[in-house]
Amino acid sequence: MQVQFRTKDESNLEQERDFLALSPIERVYRFLDLMQRINRFPTKAKHEESKFVIQINTGK
Template structure:
């Protein structure tokens, strides 16, 4: 494992640069992957799962 000492601003700039190098489709996949990982993150507050799901519909 490699440790890198940097400021938060430097870290954010590197992450932003790496993200912007991705193609549009890769960015979308990365966004959905991050969203999936965030949903698995442990929370102290219990989530009310009685609320309906978010649905994306394509217009014809």
């Protein structure tokens, strides 16, 4: 493991650069993966079960 010391701005720029290096479809998959992981994050807030639906129309 390597430890790096940098500012928040430097870290954000590196994350942005890495994200933009992905193909558009990889970006979508990363976003969807993030949404699933956020839903599993423990919280004390009570909320009703909600559904997250993305519909993609490929027809004309």
